[in-house]
Amino acid sequence: MKEFVVYTVMRLALFMASFGVVVGLMALAFDGRYNLFWAIILAFLISGVASFFILDRQREAFARRVEARASRASAAFEERKAREDRD
Structure with missing residues (x-):
């Protein structure tokens, strides 16, 4: 359970x-305005790709535990099942 947490x-x-980086970059690029929907989508994609490489050790530990x-x-x-067959 610890590995999952x-x-x-x-x-x-x-x-x-x-998300913070994406919002910051969007705010800089668009004069302080940003689209929340696209910021969430981009942050999700970036964090997904990054976690594939950065969190490999934690994911492997979780997989071993499972x-x-x-x-x-x-x-x-x-x-x-073997005990039931003997009976």
Whole structure:
């Protein structure tokens, strides 16, 4: 669960930073005005691409945790199934 929280918080922080940069650049380019819709869309795209490279380690840690949990659940299921077959 910790890996999920860390990745999610870092992803949100990256989006907020991207949003700030996009709004700042749009405000500079258009005399202090910016379109909120396009600022959100651009920030989403920029943060998505950036998170692919920047947050790779956190995403891998989360994936390892999910895979380990799924393996434990599968092993427990197989063990219960084998025990049921013996009965």
